[in-house]
Amino acid sequence: MCSAQIVSIVDDDEAVRLATESLVRSFGRQTRLFASAEEFLQSGSIAETSCLISDVMMPGMSGVAMHDRILELGFLPPTIFITAFPTAELMAKAKANGALAVLEKPVDPDAIAHWLSVALDLP
Template identity: 50%
Template sequence: MSHHPLVSIVDDDESARRAMANLARSLGWRVQVFDSAEALLLSGAFDDVQCVISDVQMPGMTGVDMQDRLIERGVKLPIIFVSAFATDTLRQRAYANGALCFLTKPVDGAVVARLLDSIGHAA
């Protein structure tokens, strides 16, 4: 395993996915990207992952539903959710399931940097 932490980024919006990946790489993280929650779940690539950054509202499965599926599989990872249209119900559900943070789009890169830094030092 590399000494650089690994983050999985899940977002159906290619430009948002690319921007978040570039930010994480600039902070020294290895990155794997997925264009849907289903793609992440199908990958089964969770062993080295220290964090997931996921959009909430995506076609098909939502990010919060993905979190439920991960928990059902016994995969407990810190998840940073990002959303432009988050409801209080979704926020409460995500936090009840252990979400690390729930950010509103557009995301402040400095906030993401602080969160990833805290996770990376704990890994």
């Protein structure tokens, strides 16, 4: 595992953000936390992000709109969306834009572990 790999976590709910960080760190991964899509986009951390975990529904810009903007900027970090409201339309759009997964809240820790492994442990 490369210690330089950074998992950026974007979620407006502080409790979820911190719980996700704790889980990801328990897998030996470095994290950066952001309370909004706008904060992440303005952070300068896009290029350093090895994997992105983002809520879908947030005040202001949604996670999907943020992902679209990241793509427009020429980046394609492996992305895991989490949402309390998974719809077929959301899943289709996210997958069409290259997202790894759309996971329903509450998220199963094993699912996060699996998708982080897919994203970060490729040769």
